[in-house]
Amino acid sequence: MRSLPAFLTSILSEPLARTERREPDEYIFQSHAGGPVRYTKFRVRVFNPATKKARLDGVTFHALRHSAGGLLRQAGVRTQINQQRLGHACSRTTTDIYGWVPDESEKAAATSLNDIFTTRGLSAACGEVGEASA
Secondary structure, three states, X not given: OOOOOHHHHHHHHHHHHOOOOOOOOOOOOEOOOXXXXXXXXXXXXXXXXHHHXXXXXXXXXXXXXXXXXXXXXXXXXXXXXXXXXXXXXXXXXXXXXXXXXXXXXXXXXXXXXXXXXXXXXXXXXXXXXXHHHO
């Protein structure tokens, strides 16, 4: 079972309260018969109208999945947790697909290295090494 973020729980709580679903392992989105919703019907009846209303025409479910995986990685969520949430059998799949590094993370890494370098007095030590070899 996956934990939902609070904002999503808030969004889903009212529609779910109107249903007879009370068990945590029941589908959030169900067919009329109570089973899983078929992708094509969900896409046409729910997803496409929702993306249009949100002015995200053309966004695919898979693009949202990629965004979620990338944002979790950017937020520092451990690869194994991201892997489980995305349903990957292997953590390498998660790393290969969502291993991109946003520009902000690259800049933060450079800043962190600079801070370590300067706060530990390494810059002065490196200057001495450069002077000794000159």
